[in-house]
Amino acid sequence: MMQGELEEIFDFIKTVRPFDVLPDSELRKISKQLRIKYFRREQKIINIDQQHDSLFIIRTGAADIINKDGELVTRVNEKGCFGFRAVIKQHPSLSVVIAHEDCLVYVLSGEQFRQICSNNIDFKDHFMMVESQRLHKALKQVKGHEDRFSAQMASKVSEIVRRGAVFTKQNLSISEAAKKMASENVSTLMVVDDAGELIGLITDRDLRIRVLARNMDTSKPVKTVMSKKLIKIDADTMAFEAGLLMMRHNIHHLPIVADNKPVGLISTTDLLKLSHQSPVYTISEIAKANTIQQLVDISADIPAILSQLVDSGLRAYQVGQVISTLGENINIRLLELAELEFGPPPVDYCWLAAGSLGRREQLLHSDQDNVLVLGNNFNDAEHGHYFESLTRFVSDGLNDCGYVYCPGDVMATNPIWRQPLQQWKNYFTRWINEPEPKALMYCSIFFDMRVLYGKRKLFKKLKKHYLGIGKDNHLFISNLSVNALQNTPPLGFFRQFVLVTDKEHKNLLNLKNRGTAPIVDLARVYTLSASLKSINTYQRLLDAKSSGVISEQAADNLLDAYEFINLFRMKHQSQQIMNNIKPDNFANPNALSTFERDHLRDAFKVVSRMQEYLAQRYTSSHMR
Amino acid sequence: MLNRFLAQRKLKKLLNAAPSGALKDYLNTPLPSQNQSVFETNYLALDFETTGFDLIKDEILSFGYVQVSHLSIDLKTAVHRLVKPDQSIPENSAIVHHILDDTSMQGMQLKTVLDEFLQLLKGKVLIAHYAAAESSYLNKACQQVYGCGIVIPVADTLMIERRRSRRNITSGQQLKLHQCCRRYNLPKYKLHDALNDAISCAELFLAQTAYWKNPYTARISQLINYLP
Structure with a gap:
């Protein structure tokens, strides 16, 4: 036997907050529990002190909620709900609701509403939470949603960097370090201490200015000529943040560390390659x-x-x-x-x-x-x-x-x-x-x-x-x-x-x-x-x-x-x-x-x- | 179109001819009282999909209906039934309704669907958009199944709309169900199967009555006719 499918009602309810948190099977059941009412413009939907015991969902149109003093509390539009305060507390309505435009409204009985609340905490929370809690949750939702579209600039530096870290111990001689740079074909070498933690950098430029120009003895340990003023970033940092850091300090290489141990080096070129509109x-x-x-x-x-x-x-x-x-x-x-x-x-x-x-x-x-x-x-x-x-x-x-x-x-x-x-x-x-x-x-x-x-x-x-x-x-x-x-x-x-x-x-x-x-x-x-x-x-x-x-x-x-x-x-x-x-x-x-x-x-x-x-x-x- | 007096007479005549069963039960139930208010009347909104537009040749493919009480549509009562037709579906109408031979072969016997439907229609007013078509097809189906016709009290949303806006409406196009719905800010459904159209029609009826007289005092007799 073919039952009423009510696919269109279901599709709509699915887009109404907080119904969107409910599973499809539940939503199909709810679609069948609704009643539909129509109110022409300026018609009263709920009277003050009325015991309506229903949740109202606006399918088309808009309604104004007006308090005892005749002031407009809020205007509810399409996909908006009203009446829930009176339903949750099961007391008469504290406000009047008047159709602002011609409205088609779905009505869910209070009994049904409370049952959904008791089965689904997220759904209930939406109506019960104070605004700060709701906001925090919403923010998490927005982000979770967008993480899926996360573009390259939002990816982590550790995902972009092309090669592993090239580093040397601090006591290695300058000439050994230079040989390592030549064989690895890098212009920057990271220097670590005995615990393996990053303590400095040595670059082509350092070799040129601090070693060759000063006729320095190349058998001295590399730590004597390395740059110690280090700007480094954590492996979890986002690419664009690394870019910002480099721009701000006018540097072209940035060591990446995890627990202060070198894991790679990111360059401005790496970032440039990400996007031309970056x-x-x-x-x-x-x-x-x-x-x-x-x-x-x-x-x-x-x-x-x-x-x-x-x-x-x-x-x-x-x-x-x-x-x-x-x-x-x-x-x-x-x-x-x-x-x-x-x-x-x-x-x-x-x-x-x-x-x-x-x-x-x-x-x-x-x-x-x-x-x-x-x-x-x-x-x-x-x-x-x-x-x-x-x-x-x-x-x-x-x-x-x-x-x-x-x-x-x-x-x-x-x-x-x-x-x-x-x-x-x-x-x-x-x-x-x-x-x-x-x-x-x-x-x-x-x-x-x-x-x-x-x-x-x-x-x-x-x-x-x-x-x-x-x-x-x-x-x-x-x-x-x-x-x-x-x-x-x-x-x-x-x-x-x-x-x-x-x-x-x-x-x-x-x-x-x-x-x-x-x-x-x-x-x-x-x-x-x-x-x-x-x-x-x-x-x-x-x-x-x-x-x-x-x-x-x-x-x-x-x-x-x-x-x-x-x-x-x-x-x-x-x-x-x-x-x-x-x-x-x-x-x-x-x-x-x-x-x-x-x-x-x-x-x-x-x-x-x-x-x-x-x-x-x-x-x-x-x-x- | 009959007035209440003629309708009652026809009803009596049909009752004598009807075999016992769903149709006889229906005919045996008194028509909704003339004096009851629009608000307290119970309604059944109906739409059919048919194999075509020729009453003689074409048949009902599906029933979609939903009950309206206290001027609110009760979706619990929404029903969609496919009918197994005698003839195969002509290609051009299948395109409109997306009901292909295969699916409609899974449909139910016309008698089963009619029995269930008439059971529900008892004591209610039928809501349909251009009810002349719905009532004629129903009448024909009843004759086919029970060998006897039917009389139905109907609230025709097309007629109500025409009466309401005689001056403003210049083309028949504007009286189509979805055009009417739009004027009342009612939702537009994507899918036009019998059930969705029956719901649309019920919504239109609610809108029309909201814009009409006070539903608690206006009598139903002012809104209905008896068909066919």
Whole structure:
């Protein structure tokens, strides 16, 4: 006998969260237990205090959940469920549900629902868990899903490296080492101690400069001429991270170790071979560019790189690091070109990036925030013109490359932000000691600075200065906290999304100002209150955790929230790139999948909660 | 199309001619009361797949039906039955329904399917899209199997739609089941077998009544006809 197959119902239920965790056989059974109801627009689906004892799943249309005070709590769309709170607790509904559009609804009886819950913990968890737990689980799911697509740049270095480690003992003579390098045909030899642990490297260049040029006795042990300042990576590190490390330190070989024992050597060439659209390749192109136009052309590839990185399943902070490294190198190249154009600088200077590039978490469509710190021997009459030209050149170049001018004019072209070290110290002293609103706004920009080019020492002195006066300055921290609470997550009191109201982005979700920015601000307050040096938001949260400024749980929740929102933001931009739309930070809430919507909401909730804690903790002193 | 008075008379006549069994049981059950509300009426939504569109020549290949009570579709009651046809399936209709000779040979005897169906139809209103076709095929099948015809109270979603939107609808195309469903924001099913279409039709009926009068007070007599 042929029973009703209900294949279409089954196919649909399978895509509804959390039904998607149930086995097919269970889902087929559930399909047959459903009832179908229809509600026309504005019709009441559930009345307040009604004992409905059913779970509702929207097949088509949308419904509004409205609380006792007549306020919209949330809007449930296609594939969304409602009614579960009343079913779980078996009490009358606390809200009214009204069809926002014509709705076809599947109804699952409370009895059936509770039975599924009792048989399947994942299913039950979805309805019972608090948002932070749900978010953490979702994040694991997203990653697990994407690991399958993991591209080469996300593969481990140990998988890419072509040959095993070539190494020698530290007491072997220099000539023996050279012979080994010749016979193995390598330009770099790793040196190990008696325990087999990596302690140094010797390269062709070392032999040339430290041995031949100095007429050194080649029977001496190799350890006397090896490089001991070692940068090495673990075998589990991802290829792109190795690339980043090499770019940052301008080195071409990187020893790979497992338990500090050499397992191989990775070179920039190994990485270049991975992909022609790889960031490593792009960085080498940036360094070779000789005109602004060339840099503009290279920058045009950055969106595609972001897209590729997102697809390859990297974590959001890693994508941010790569995109930032590209931005950083464009800054550097522009400064080099500027120095070629205007000649060497008459006094020391250092070029700093603030904002997202400073924090190494730049994405697309980000404007430039940069400043110049000059040596104290700077004399405006004598040197002013040079630096004006230099900063104009770089800032225009950045704008051409897509890093548009800062609307707040926080750029080195603005003479206020092109000052000698002493003046910068005065600025910080004033901001910290007289924290007026504008000063606090500046703090949030200038506490995220990082050197991109020039004399690092200048910035080091400045940073030491401001971390010193900010430390244990309760008034300052509490003011900064108040400031950090200005951007709230886009979540209304009853969990509905709060959308943008201005004309251009009407009814969209602002993923930056109200998505990631609140977390960035929180992380800054945490680190400054403990005088921690880190700038990157991930690092700040990790440091805040290990130094005990916030609880381990709170830090982990924020890290998850940050990762989820950022990942979503990147996917949004990547999607726009694919559709040839200019990437931005505004998402259409109606285009979200149920999964995304639910978990974004959870992420925002986590942030809201941390803002509440912060408000209680630091801003109370402000009130007194 | 009969009014209730004529339907009752025809029913009595048929009852005298019907052999004992499922059809007689059906005919012996009183028609749904005229006074009951749309909400409290029980319905059975039906769709057939046939070997073609010629009532004389063509036969039913499959039945798909589902019950509607309290204006909600109960998927527990969804039934899909293949019927073993007398003639082999013409090629052009097999393409539409994907029912090939092999599968339909696994079908059940028409009498078995009809017995089961009539048992369920008792006291209910049939919902169909263009019910004239469904009722005619049913009538023919009953004559074939029991040697006696049938009278059925039907709510025809096509007629309801035509009445509702007489002015707006200009082409017959717009009255097709799936076009109607679209206007009410109902799901579009990929597969057009008898069961999916019966469910679609039941959904359309729910939508139409939601947009009609108050279902708790409106009488069923305003919605139904008696066919064939």
